[in-house]
Amino acid sequence: MGSLIFAGAESGTDTDTGTGTDTDADTDTDTDTDADADTDAESVHEHLRRAPSHVARRRVRLFLRMLPHARRNGLFLALTTLALSTGCGSSKEWAPPSVGGTIPAAPALPDEKSQTSGGSGLAELEALAASSGAAATEENKPAGPSPIPGSIPTDIDGKLAAHAACSQKDCALPGLFPANPSIDIQKKSPAAVWSHDIATAGSSVSFPKHGGLDLLGVVVKGSVKLKGTEAKEPGPGGGPWVAFRAPGAGVSVTASEPNTRVIFALVSPGDPIGDAAAALRGKDAPKLAWKDRPAPLQVVDLNASKDLAWGGGAMHARMGIEGDAQKASLGLLMASKDAPVPQHKHDGSWEILIALKAEGTAQLAASAEAKDTAPKKLSDGMVVAIPKGALHAWEPAGTKPLIALQIYVPPGPEQRFKKLAEGVSAPSP
Structure with a gap:
């Protein structure tokens, strides 16, 4: 882009409807031959300082705001012409930028009334500034992660690397966990997690009482009913994406339909879950078998x-x-x-x-x-x-x-x- 040169004679009086009247009888000539955007901005700032009316100053501020976008988008010459021709002050004389190429014809000069009230020249400049700025903002906006629906997907298999299966009428777990080497109980972790398939409707996975643990579960396929060891009748339950909690364990989870899959998690308050399981085999085991459940069974539908x-x-x-x-x-x-x-x-x-x-x-x-x-x-x-x-x-x-x-x-x-x-x-x- 060639250098920007502001050269103009300003004289006369502008009426500022917002702040009073300014009179400028000086004749100034500025020459700026540096193509750098900073030098362009300095020239515009100098022009702004000399602008005798609030309307003129407003035009120059708009021009200055648009300058980076205009230079990049090839609108620089047109904006320079438009900004100067719409009256930086009330002068009816102006000199176009001294640059190579064809200079666009200057738009008709708005009359004094349109300048004071923000007439067509100012409106055109404002509209161009808004559209150019919006386009540049959208163009430079970094792309973020793509959105996804908030609904729970229906294609979740739910089988974990730690997995067990129940093909009998009652699959009791006296040691809290299935006797399956794939269930890796970390020595320090307060939880043991696995998926469990219940093949037949009416079959159950049963857990002993343990006052120091909670049993959590989520149904992935099929549906279940929960029955506490203290209850005579089955309690709450549900289908896919129903989560449940059995405080103190001591519960049977019964499949209501075949091929039910549940994810189980036994959790302690923070102690290693392996130690909690071992306690059932120790001398203090009777103390863990509560008489009254610590809290009621809880069921929540994640859907x-x-x-x-x-x-x-x-x-x-x-x-x-x-x-x-x-x-x-x-x-x-x-x-x-x-x-x-x-x-x-x-x-x-x-x-x-x-x-x-x-x-x-x-x-x-x-x-x-x-x-x-x-x-x-x-x-x-x-x-x-x-x-x-x-x-x-x-x-x-x-x-x-x-x-x-x-x-x-x-x-x-x-x-x-x-x-x-x-x-x-x-x-x-």
Whole structure:
């Protein structure tokens, strides 16, 4: 772009309807031969200083605001001509920029009345400024993660790497967990998680009483009924995406239809879940068998829970079991295929992430003391236990969304999803 030269004679009196009357009888000539945008801006600022009316000053300010967009979009010459010809002051004489190429013809000069009231010349400049600025803003706006629907997908298989099956009438679990080597009970984790198939309608998976634990579950396929060991009749239940909680365990989960699949999670208040299981075989086992259930059975339909969305619809959460009245919270987290979760931590809670659908890398620190994270590939059916205070992050592969159940032991971090959905700044998921 060639250099911008302002050269003009200004004389006469302008009436400023907002601030009074200014008189300028000086004749000034400015020459600016630097093609740099900063020098252009200095020339416009100088012209603004000499502009004798509020209308003229307004035009020059508009011109200055548009200058970066005009230079880039090839509108520079036209804007220069338009800005000067519509009257920087009341002068009826002006000199076009001394640049190479064809100079557009100057628009007709608005009369004094139209200048004072913001007539056609000013309106044209304002409209051009608005359209150019809007286009530039849209062009420079960075693309964010793609949004996804807030409804729970219907194609979730729900089979975890840790899996068990019940093909009998009553599949009792006296040791709390199935006798299956694929169920990896971490020594320090406060939770054990697995999926369980119940092949026949009317068959049950039964858990013993343990006053120090809560049993959590989510129905993925089929439907179930819950019956506490203290009850004479079956209690609440439901179909896909019904979450339930049995405080103190001591419950039978009975399939209402064949080929039912349930994800179970046994959680302690924070002690290693392996130690809690071992206590049932120790001398204190009778003390764990409560007479009165610590709290009633609880059932929540995740499909009916409020969709908490943020990040332009790229992130969603649904609350299931929440609050301080239980040992753990349970909810559903969904993120689009290109939505990362930045590094963060939960100082007071463990996080158990149950990946129902996933493809990407989880960056995980081994403990709260560790300053570095290590990558762990995460795919469908994997479970990750993240210690209190341990740094972690999510890096999607860009091929499929993340659909995961989240358990926090103890509850608390899940409440930030409500703030995020309200547009309030909060830590990452």
